[in-house]
Amino acid sequence: PLRVEMAAILDTSFDFRAKTDKPAAAAPKEAVAEATVAGSLSYVLHPLVVINISDHHTRVCAQNQASERVFGVLLGEQSGRRVEIANSFEIKVSVNAAGVYEPVKAYLGTRLEQYKKTFPNYELIGWYSTASEVQLGDLAFHEHMCEMNESLLYLVLDPVQALVPGNRELPILLHESEIHVVDEKPTMCFAKVGYKIDSIESERIAVDHVAHILPSGDSNSGSAVTQHLGTQYTAISVLSERVDIIQKYLQAVSSGQIQGDHDLLRQIKSLCSQLPALDTSKFNQEYLCDCNNTLLVTHMATITKGTGMINDIIDKYNTAYDKHSRRRGIF
Template sequence: MFRVCRYHCRHPLPILNISEHLTRLRLQTKSSLPFVLGALLGTQNGREVDIVNSFELTVTEDEQVDHDFLNSRKDQYKQVFPSLEFIGWYTVASAPTARHIALHEQYVKDVVAGAAQKDHATLRSLSALIASLPASENKHFRGEFDTEYEDVQLTAYLSTLTKSASILNDLVDKHVVMSSSNREERAPSMASRRRGTQPRGLPGFSGHGGWD
């Protein structure tokens, strides 16, 4: 698995090593597709990677990578080829198997525990691998999945309704405040106009005109 989107492999040695590794395990295990796992060594410059060499990896009985063996081989290669770095690991399979998935789970657990350095490109590759797995057609699984999906949809619908009701309530409150302010502004002006208006009598008579 490569950690970058673009790579250049100009060296035939790792290809020969992987081919020899696969052929030898086929003869030893009498299997057409044995479990093959190894490390890739090379150099990386930005998003360009050169795969220069490789070596086999061993797996313990509990399906864990033998880190002592890995570190020992890395140190040996580092002494002879100081410029080479551990680029990634390789495997040969037509489709992901349970053993491959176990290795991915081990890496994720180590990242969560802080024992391994987080590599976002690798995590994206794992996410894509999980998304490509076939969906189960088990009736019980489908029933639980549909129920959970409907619950999520209902929760999202209720959340949207609550948000809409809150927005509508804010609009109503603003309308009430604006209406109250307009009524308060009109009331004093109408009162002043009433006070400024005096009753007018008929021509030749006073306001409280008498007949005398």
């Protein structure tokens, strides 16, 4: 299965602008600009998008037993000059008579409406595919996508480069469409733009967990959260098993099935005595006292806050009244 370099994804301060200056080899000149465009917008890519694309490619390859291109849509939002690519979903495509991929617009429109209800702030900001570089039919596909929304981005993920041993770069190129004059005619082409990786806390936990999953589906070490929860689960399970053993032993002694060991019974009695007694009058009295003290502190804080607000109102009233009295005395 496809596994991209997770160390680069976890580094939220990593900037890929310096790595996008490599021209798209063997791509047609009318399709991709040779130089990287700085652009006036700042693009931010979330790890969830990379995981979705990788999972989409892996599932298709596993089902068809062959490597095939996959297509999908990029969702996000723009705030000023900052464009965040936050989510994605796969789409259905068809092949026309010329052998060029085209999106199934009916399916795309339905999925966009569904996502709009769940994520009202997200909008269509681009599309993605898996390939080593921009293909010949990608411009035609991009034009079809632009009918849904203008000025879309095009993200290309290279699954072959992701499997190269020792590869430390994220095999992703981000493009925006521009109009260039070719043979004295305005022609649309792709221009590579820089992007940054950014993530929220939930994404960092998910990526950390995925990074430790082996191809077999097992985890060799697991994420920090998984290890912490696993330790707690193991401790509680062991405690529950030992309590069951003590309970069964006491039941057997009580029923006369086995002879009781007085030394062991004294240890069990000592262990039970160390447990907090929650049904005694002393505990109820101490608990009620602590509860009343907590409520008293809360009430005192509320009274203090209300007193401060009243003092502010009085000060404002006195200030306004003094000014009014002075004006009336002057006139």
